[in-house]
Amino acid sequence: MQILGLFDFRILEREREREREMRTFEPWPVFFRREWSRNWPFLVGFAVTGAVITKYSLSLTEEDAKESDFVKRHKRMRGEISCIWCEE
Numbered sequence: 001m002q003i004l005g006l007f008d009f010r011i012l013e014r015e016r017e018r019e020r021e022m023r024t025f026e027p028w029p030v031f032f033r034r035e036w037s038r039n040w041p042f043l044v045g046f047a048v049t050g051a052v053i054t055k056y057s058l059s060l061t062e063e064d065a066k067e068s069d070f071v072k073r074h075k076r077m078r079g080e081i082s083c084i085w086c087e088e
Contacts (some may be wrong), residue, residue, distance in 0.1 A: 026034075065071050
């Protein structure tokens with residue numbers, strides 16, 4: 001009986017170690033607070049780049065598309081202007 005008791009103790013000890021090693025789920029606010037110091041440059045750079053691209057693409061007009069060398073080349077290749085903001 002002593003052998004079985006020792007065996008049961010080892011099994012319980014292994015299960016406790018596994019539970020300690022397993023990471024528990026963290027709520028989103030806890031995760032973001034912990035990771036902010038490491039990831040803020042990436043997030044800020046992504047936001048600034050997205051804002052610049054959005055501002056630039058919203059400022060394009062139909063006249064800009066007609067004068068663009070890129071659009072002219074594609075117009076020759078396809079026979080039409082290939083941009084979503086132009087209606088031709």
